[in-house]
Amino acid sequence: MNKLSEGLRKFVNRVSSARTLDKDTLEKSIKEIQRTLISADVDVKIVQELSNSLRDELKHEKVPKGISKKEYFIKKTYENLTELLGEKNEPKVKPKKILLCGIYGTGKTTTAAKIAKFYLKKGLSSRIICTDTYRPAALEQLRQLTEDIPVCGDENEENAEKILKNCLKEPEKEVTVIDSAGRDSLNEKLLDEIKRLKKASEPDETYLVLSGDIGKTAKKQAQEFQEAIGLTGIIMTKMDSSAKGGGALTACSKAGIPVKFIGTGEKIDDLQAFDPERFVSRLMGFGDLQGILEKVSEQEIEKEDMEDILKGEFNLKKFYKQLEQTSNLGSLKKIVDMMGLGMKLPDDAVEETEENLEDYRVIMDSMTEEELESPKLIKEERINRISKGSGKPKEKVKRLLKQYRTTKKMFDKFGGSKKKMGKLMKKFKKTPL
Ligand SMILES: Nc1nc2c(ncn2[C@@H]2O[C@H](COP(=O)(O)OP(=O)(O)OP(=O)(O)O)[C@@H](O)[C@H]2O)c(=O)[nH]1
Ligand SMILES: [Mg+2]
Structure with missing residues (x-):
């Protein structure tokens, strides 16, 4: 910590x-x-x-x-x-080209692999183009980071723009991440190269990769790149190892350049879409904060969810939200217990979910929006993909789906009776969760 x-x-x-x-x-x-x-x-x-x-x-x-x-x-x-800390980023899962830039050693190459994996886990095909002609073995570094993502580059070519153009001719993938070389500062050479790469690739996103350990000076660097190249966002790396990450994030938000992702480790899965609420609540201690937030503002949100659930619209997304909002299934259990109609979540189901919480989160991060909304789509083939993407065994993915189905069945059974439901809604609205 x-x-x-x-x-x-x-x-x-x-x-x-x-x-x-x-x-x-x-x-x-x-x-x-x-x-x-x-x-x-x-x-x-x-x-x-x-x-x-x-x-x-x-x-x-x-x-x-x-x-x-x-x-x-x-x-x-x-x-x-x-x-x-600014706005939450919900990355749209759709085809795009992403250009990464930044000075030496900020984590561009590692991040290129992480982003390609991020979208792969969401069900989009992805590839990486390595235009770094400065760092020896940059291509090799990328290949080592990613096993299941194609990497295009050319060790024998010195012109970054040429490499890019050639690689873009290869069969397209839904997401293309372009890694570029770093320099010790935003000097003329770097500027010139990135401008040319940008022109040749016409990226949908241009992200500046910054390392959290530069603290509040992040603002100056972000502004310089913004003016020189035009950015659509920032990726802040090394949030796990830097004491100054908070300062760096705040500085970027104050500069009006949104932080889109944060890097939280050296491994390929250590990337999160930036969500200030989640970030702060983790910092402050989720458990401590949760009780208080639930009592006040979130009460309304949960009520809305509850109404949907009772209307039979309980999906994995709602299930996921429950997991996100509570560090255990306490509140879901409370909802179920409150129904007071002999339909209790079996205790061991609750315990089991608590134990598996983190794994479930990782698994659901590897699902697409569509799958989260309509879990019934998830059959064998998708289970295989999700298991591979999340690095969790297939059995675990199946167990999650089974638990979801058990819970949904219960809600469905209950939702069938309008009278009971009306009564419950009244009760529910009066009782804080
Ligand atoms: N702890 C931690 N280390 C990271 C993170 N991101 C990258 N690193 C490490 O930072 C170092 C530099 O990462 P690279 O991805 O090579 O950085 P780069 O910007 O591509 O470097 P150049 O190409 O030389 O400019 C490596 O040792 C990475 O493992 C992160 O989020 N957390
Ligand atoms: Mg690199």
Whole structure:
């Protein structure tokens, strides 16, 4: 766990365990956040703004019914931090060309492989084009990173643009990721090369790959590339190993250039679409935060979900959301128990799901939108693909599907009776989850 997370969790603990949220506790807690953010290289001015906004909101806004002032404070902190990090990125699963650029050693090549794999897992065919003529064995590096993705390049050609053009002539795949060479800074040579690669490939996305360890200076670098080349987003790597990743993310968001993905390790699966809410809630401690968020804002969302579920629209996406929102199936169990009609989720099903939670998440990350929405489409062939993409055994994919079906059957049975459903909805709306 990195320092940022450690500090934020300490903050959550301090607030939660305080008897009341008096002025002294509030100030000490704000200091805790300030220290933590500054040590993650978040700009001092931004930290100051955040503290002021927190103080202000706590002073002027009414604490909603049903939660304590302490809980409200934690929720506000979560919201303010999330806002600092910008918008959520939901990468569209459709054919595209992606050009990666950046200076030396930021993780371009590793990221090229990760992105190609990301889309492959979502069911799109993908390939990588290596235009790096500077780093010896750049092609070899890519081939080692990816077993099941074709890599095109030419060790004997020195002109990056030529390599690109030749590779683009090869049979097309749905997603093409273009890796480029780095330089020690955004100098003329690099600029010239990327401009030419961009012209020759006409990419749908141009991503700057930055390493989280540069902290708040990310802003300057991002702006320079943005002006010189035109970016559609940033990929922030080494979020697992850098103490300054928080500062780097915040800086990019402030510069108005969206962070699209984050790299969280050296392995090919260590890439996540950037989601500030998920990111902050992990940092602050999902378990601690979850209870509070559920009590307030998410209550409404879950109610909507519940209505859909009762209408018979329970799919893997909803199941996935449940898994995402709760670190265990507690709330789903609560829903089921609340039905109070002798239909209980078997305890071992709940336990089993808790145990398998992380695996399930990985498996579902390898499914397409269509599959998540209509799990009945998932037959043997797709199971094979999902198992391969996620690196999990077929049996595990099947077990997940079976668990989903069992739960759905129960909901369907229940949803059949309108009267019962109406009664339940009334009850449901009154009772916080
Ligand atoms: N911990 C961690 N290491 C990473 C991550 N992404 C890349 N790396 C490591 O960073 C180092 C450099 O990665 P490369 O992908 O070769 O970087 P590059 O930008 O292609 O480098 P050049 O082509 O020389 O400019 C390698 O050791 C990678 O394993 C990440 O998200 N987390
Ligand atoms: Mg490289």
